[in-house]
Amino acid sequence: MNQVITPPAPKNSASKGRKWRWFHRFGSPAWVYRFASNWAPRFGVVAGVLFLIGLYQGLVVAPPDYQMGDSYRIIFVHVPSAWLSMFSYFVMAVAAAIGLVWRMKVANITARSIAPLGALFTFCALVTGSLWGKPTWGTYWVWDARLTSELILLFLFIGFIALHDAFEDRRTAARASAILAIVGVVNLPIIHFSVEWWNTLHQGSTVTRLDGPTIDSRMLSPLLIMFLAFNFYFAAAVLNRLRVSLLDLERKTNWVKELVHG
Amino acid sequence: MAEFFHMGGHAYFIWMSYAIVCITFVYAFFSPIYRHRKLLRDLSKTNHGGKTKKVIATLKSADDEFSQSS
Amino acid sequence: MTPKRKQRLMLVGLLVLGVSAAAALTLTALQDNINLFFSPTEVAQGEAPSGATFRLGGMVVDGSVKRSQTDLNVSFDLTDTAEVVTVQYAGILPDLFREGQGIVTTGSIENGVFVAREVLAKHDENYMPPEVSDALKKANAKQYQTSTGQ
Numbered sequence: 001m002n003q004v005i006t007p008p009a010p011k012n013s014a015s016k017g018r019k020w021r022w023f024h025r026f027g028s029p030a031w032v033y034r035f036a037s038n039w040a041p042r043f044g045v046v047a048g049v050l051f052l053i054g055l056y057q058g059l060v061v062a063p064p065d066y067q068m069g070d071s072y073r074i075i076f077v078h079v080p081s082a083w084l085s086m087f088s089y090f091v092m093a094v095a096a097a098i099g100l101v102w103r104m105k106v107a108n109i110t111a112r113s114i115a116p117l118g119a120l121f122t123f124c125a126l127v128t129g130s131l132w133g134k135p136t137w138g139t140y141w142v143w144d145a146r147l148t149s150e151l152i153l154l155f156l157f158i159g160f161i162a163l164h165d166a167f168e169d170r171r172t173a174a175r176a177s178a179i180l181a182i183v184g185v186v187n188l189p190i191i192h193f194s195v196e197w198w199n200t201l202h203q204g205s206t207v208t209r210l211d212g213p214t215i216d217s218r219m220l221s222p223l224l225i226m227f228l229a230f231n232f233y234f235a236a237a238v239l240n241r242l243r244v245s246l247l248d249l250e251r252k253t254n255w256v257k258e259l260v261h262g
Numbered sequence: 263m264a265e266f267f268h269m270g271g272h273a274y275f276i277w278m279s280y281a282i283v284c285i286t287f288v289y290a291f292f293s294p295i296y297r298h299r300k301l302l303r304d305l306s307k308t309n310h311g312g313k314t315k316k317v318i319a320t321l322k323s324a325d326d327e328f329s330q331s332s
Numbered sequence: 333m334t335p336k337r338k339q340r341l342m343l344v345g346l347l348v349l350g351v352s353a354a355a356a357l358t359l360t361a362l363q364d365n366i367n368l369f370f371s372p373t374e375v376a377q378g379e380a381p382s383g384a385t386f387r388l389g390g391m392v393v394d395g396s397v398k399r400s401q402t403d404l405n406v407s408f409d410l411t412d413t414a415e416v417v418t419v420q421y422a423g424i425l426p427d428l429f430r431e432g433q434g435i436v437t438t439g440s441i442e443n444g445v446f447v448a449r450e451v452l453a454k455h456d457e458n459y460m461p462p463e464v465s466d467a468l469k470k471a472n473a474k475q476y477q478t479s480t481g482q
Contacts, residue, residue, distance in 0.1 A: 063461035063462075063463075064461065064462065065459055065460065065461070065462075066460055066461060066462040066464070066465035066466075067428060067455070067465075068428070068455070072459060075459070097344050100340065100344060101337050101340045101341045101344060102337060135427065136426075136427075136428060136453065136455050137426065137428075137436075137452045137453055137454070137455065138425075138426030138427075138428075138450075138451065138452045138453055139450075139452055142368065142436075142452065143368075144368040145366050145367075145368070179347070182344060182347055182348060182351075183347065183351050185348060186348070186351050186352050186355045190355070190359070197359075198363070198366045198367045198368070199367050199368055199369055199371075199389060200368050201368055201436050201452060201454055203454065203455050203456055203457045204456075204457045205457060206457040206458075206459065209457075214457050214458045214459070215458070215459040215460070216459060216460040216461055216464055218461070219459050219460075219461075
């Protein structure tokens with residue numbers, strides 16, 4: 001006697017259900033935990049391989065610059081760090097906004113997982129820039145618009161972490177820090193266009209120009225490889241952080257108990 | 263080789279930049295993996311799921327003994 | 333999307349718009365303070381503070397660099413292609429300092445001459461190997477010869 005079980009009809013129409021399914025998956029801590037566990041190592045390996053190629057190309061193969069000689073090689077870590085400091089802030093703000101609008105727990109934990117990495121990228125961009133500035137400009141630091149706005153970005157990341165962790169209640173923490181993250185987005189175009197809107201010591205854009213990059217192709221290719229490596233690194237590192245945060249915050253739930261004892 | 267490390271006199275600035283990025287990135291990548299491993303270990307120790315199962319098992323065997331003897 | 337979520341999304345949008353507007357107004361009002369340096373034209377128009385320390389930025393005029401034989405004193409002209417300011421400096425110049433290079437210098441005007449306490453080199457957004465730069469220079473020189481030779 002085979003009994004056919006018919007599933008209950010979904011509330012929404014079928015097409016709408018499919019469209020939103022991926023979105024709802026990301027709302028499930030257990031699913032995201034598994035996703036992170038699967039993909040973090042893969043992204044990590046890709047990043048590692050790209051780092052090795054990029055470092056070799058950048059430090060050994062690429063020719064020296066006609067003015068700066070070898071010191072320009074700092075570009076291969078400075079520019080990707082600076083790009084990721086802004087990109088990670090944007091992703092963090094979007095995740096925080098999703099958490100705010102949809103009251104999605106995972107989105108908030110994602111934002112909180114991105115923040116320390118964003119702070120790290122910003123720190124690296126500032127320090128490598130400073131180490132590049134000394135032999136090139138003649139100073140480690142100058143209070144021009146680009147450097148100052150990038151420093152503000154570091155304070156935004158740190159402020160986000162501090163505000164988030166200042167609240168005992170997780171939902172209050174999520175809301176307050178999300179508003180800070182969203183307000184801080186205004187700083188991103190300021191950083192990018194600072195070298196056009198004001199006169200600065202920092203030079204204008206090299207790669208993201210309307211008339212094409214003003215860098216020799218043998219120098220551009222290691223830069224692009226490092227740029228890819230940094231992006232994969234970012235993905236892997238965020239998933240690593242997200243994984244441990246999810247496990248920690250969900251320790252009382254059934255899926256964690258099943259994972260630990262099953 | 264020595265020339266490569268010398269970097270046209272800019273060795274300090276270049277190697278310092280790469281070293282800072284390298285060390286912080288490696289740390290930021292592996293520290294959550296380590297914390298994850300530690301957390302899994304702690305959870306399997308402190309969570310009393312295993313203990314409950316044991317209690318149920320002993321109760322069951324006692325129950326079996328009782329029904330056999332009667 | 334539920335109406336409540338839609339409402340919250342609109343609030344987020346309004347927040348971004350509001351903060352952007354506030355930032356735009358503030359930055360426009362502070363325009364002069366955010367600029368790192370004054371140009372020779374602004375100095376000529378008397379916009380730079382007289383008697384006080386300020387930063388001056390411009391291009392080093394070709395053939396204007398005069399070095400002292402006995403000490404580190406050097407003088408050169410800075411231009412923004414419209415006006416020219418003469419700069420005096422005693423100290424070590426950055427590696428990138430050369431004629432035609434962008435420079436930012438800190439100091440003050442004394443008797444019509446800018447006395448610099450610090451000279452920083454500005455780097456441009458072009459990166460190329462030396463041989464490419466040489467080839468470009470040669471090509472430019474050739475073009476210059478053919479255009480003036482006729």
